[in-house]
Amino acid sequence: MTAALRHARDRGRWLAWIAAIAVMLWPALAAAHASLVASVPAADAVLATSPQSFTLTFNEQVTVVRLQLIDPRGRSHPVSAIDQDAATLRFAPPVPLGQGAHLLSWRVVSADGHPVGGTLTFWIGTPGNRLPAIEVPDDPVRRTAIWLTRIVAELTLLMAVGGAVFLGWIAAAPPRGARATSIVTALLGLAALVVSVGLQGLDVLDLPLARLGEAAVWRAGGSGSFGDAATLSGIALVVALAALRWRGWNARLLSLGAVVSLGTAFAVSGHAATAEPRTLASAAVWVHGVSLALWIGALLPLALAIGKRDTAPATLRRFSRTIPAAIVALLISGVALAAVELGRLDALWQSDYGRVLVAKLVLVGLLLGLALWNRVRLTPRVLAGEGAAVRTMRASIMAELMLVIAILGVVGLWRFTPPPRGVTAEAAELVHLHGERAMATVTLTPGRAGPVAIDVVLQTADEAPLPAQALTVTLANPEAGIEQLSAEAQKTPDGPWRAELTAPVSGRWTLTLGILISDFEKVNLEGPIVIR
Template sequence: MRGIRVPLWLAALLIALLAAGGRADAHAVLERSAPEPGERLATGPGEVRLEFNEPVDASIGFLRVLGSRSERVADGDPAVEAGGRTLRLSLPRLGEGLYTVTYRVLSADGHPVEGSYVFVVGDPPEAIDASVFDLHRQLGHEGHGEGAATQLSTGEFLLYVVRIFYFGALLSAAGWFIWSAWAPRRSRSFDAGFRDWSSRWGLWTARAFLVAALLYVFFHATELMEGQPGSEWGTLFLETNIGRGWAVLLVLALLGPLVRTASRAVGLIWAGALLLVESMSGHAAAYEQAWLTIGTDFIHLAGAAVWAGGLAMLAGLWFADRKEAARFAAVFSGPALWSMIALAASGLVTAWMFLPGPDYLFYTGWGTLLLVKTGLTVLAALAGGAIRLRMRRGGMPQGALLKADAAVMAAIVIIVGLFTHISPLPANEPVYAHKMGEDMHLTLRVSPNVPGDNRFIVKVWLPEPVGEPKSVVLRLRSEDRPEAGPIDVPLERYEDDEFDQFSGFVKTAYRAEGPYLPFAGKWTAEIRVTDSEDNEKVHLETFRNY
């Protein structure tokens, strides 16, 4: 026994030291941060500072700041101060928006410590989704069209037909005014017969556009004002941007046949004004930097008018006078090629500005139609290149190529008529999840479920013998940023008066409001419920927003 006393005493001493060390080297805890979680700042901070209760090792982990699209806004490693207890990361100048601080470090005992929180700079605009393109909501017609039928009604079919007719007439009319000013200056070989035919063609395109504009405004305004009193029509055309744009559009359409006989400069101004009004009435006007999106859309429409309007003239002239068609084709082929390049470039820029990422092309019908339109544009460019190559060799444009190019143009106009009436972004839907179980019922609500401020509600039902939970924790994890730490949502208990009781269960309700969904994407809500006997139940609920 004496021989083992010393080893026993040494073992006891070692166990005591380890226990003491365990108490001293518990996992590190974030004690203070600047900016603070949920803090709203007038201007962006110059740095992020995290203070822990003990030294941490950031050489293996990271400290990052993410922007409203989950992109990194600060590069570099954090500075370590106060013996490893403080981490500092310098920031560039931050604009208005929601920013996420996410960190992952090692505590002194080698365990990873992670977390995330959100702070706000300025007064950032609300997240953009399909709701921003809802004209009914902009006019205060909340709830209009909810529960619409899944089949295409006769009225909706006529609306799409009118839209296709409208865009075809718009591009043809604007294109004729552009080409009537361009073509005669580029070729002196056009005879009186061409000028007479061109004048008659311009008259018919101007008249067609007038009819199309009247039908377009009538059908859209009727659909928009369905169920509204007659007094609201004045509000539509006098006090809303879309209504004022339609009024200007109708004035331009009425002036079209008269402008046809004016000077070339007046015709170009008319065509430019028409394309600008259309650019300001579409999706481009819904974005924050409207001057950029509208300008890009204007370039896109101008390129389409040069190509589609000129191609329509060439196709019509082909059946009227092949000789004059060949002369016009020689003038048309060069600008048409450049207009296709402008179409492709402005289309790419527009999609980049409209969509948060390439994956959004597959979320809506708008993206699908855009992909189809892009493929047709490539085919049109190939057909146009073949026509131009044949013309440069001194040959006549082939009828088959002209027909193929015209068919592709018609298909593109049909797609434009469809997808300009579809939201480029998906619609966000509130989260409502309810789980029934033998030992717990659970409800999670997130509304409106957009990047930014949201309201979170968690309801828990536990069996009466168990009683109310000791604690309920809600954490949000980004599935798109799996390396980022979870965001804790500070739930507060409240008295819920909704009638959703379950026999044999006790209900407790919790809620929180704030910017705890800082960017769009796929999220997992982790709900941890600890009962009075310290038993923990975990529920995971996955959802996404746009």
């Protein structure tokens, strides 16, 4: 054996040993983050009187990032005077504590540089299910920016995709300037989508507009269902741009692809993404978005098309035959969504969501009345070639677009008003989590804010029972202004794993299951879950 071969063999042996040691140490290295090992008071403790001091003990020394106490009225009180002794934090209550439920939320940086956090609940006096209605700090400038950007993004999306469909399927001949207008609209929509992702990240992390350039903000904004919806909306706009550049059947097929992507974008995000029955809600949102695009997107190119004497009659007749079907679908899907989201009739006037819906219905009624007047009174006159009727219809179409902008502005308020069904539901919440190596059926009982029991049935990807050594259940909701909650699940005699947590506030949470299959293998499953 030559010296070179011996050297290569020896080097291979060293690499094998290093790899083996790394594999053996990997579980320990992966679990090297700090964790809370003890607290005074303990999680879910019931105290007769207010504690004079608090203690948090970790498994290693930590650096405090944020520590806050939330009182029964939902007000957050930061803790700044902290006495740290190695891995133990001691501090006094920042304010006098009264009777009721309190939340202690902490976020620290472990020795390996990773931030970790958690929240524990304790009661003073008589325990109960009533938890603080957390007051989430609000930035009016950020909220206004989110609202305005949403209006621009949705309006341009509807107009660009609907305009591509109109030019490909309805217009007898493309009116002058219609393609260029739709292309500019689509490009503006793409820009608004990009900005909306950054604003979403600021909202998730509760940061001011000045922090918009940070990478963490964009990662937070692009994650979850909002990121999925933004991606699908971007695809819809790009496909619409391609349809506007092509002619004939290529343009028609591309415009249909843009419509499908638009409808799916509407269906994967927002309140309807968490409504039950999920299939009905998602289908209704899909139909609602598509119908709205077909109608609204046709208005501006129609206003340009009716000025062409040779092709205007054919275009107007096609529009009059096809758009009523879209309006009927729009109304039916809207009624279905209102029934799902409201849950009960009195929520129409007793909830903020219902009052926003009433305002929207008033504006929609005006829009429908204007559309009906256009069809019954103006369309015959335009078809007869009256020049004054053409000018009047164009002015009417512009008025319709102004009403659409007002409707989108009102609907944008739903971004900040949860639907009543998200508050009144009392039943258990059931979700399915899927991964390449494992899947889980998770049941929260009851499916509302407060103490919840989380039952987990683990299976392999081919639906066989999955044996596991340990299971960690984590709930996270950054928008609530508190840190994540975690608990080690216990195996029950009848098969499922069970963990008990106290979810302090309703809303959309991220559920994470850490499944330890063996000493060398851990699988994480993650998905959204709604707590009523």
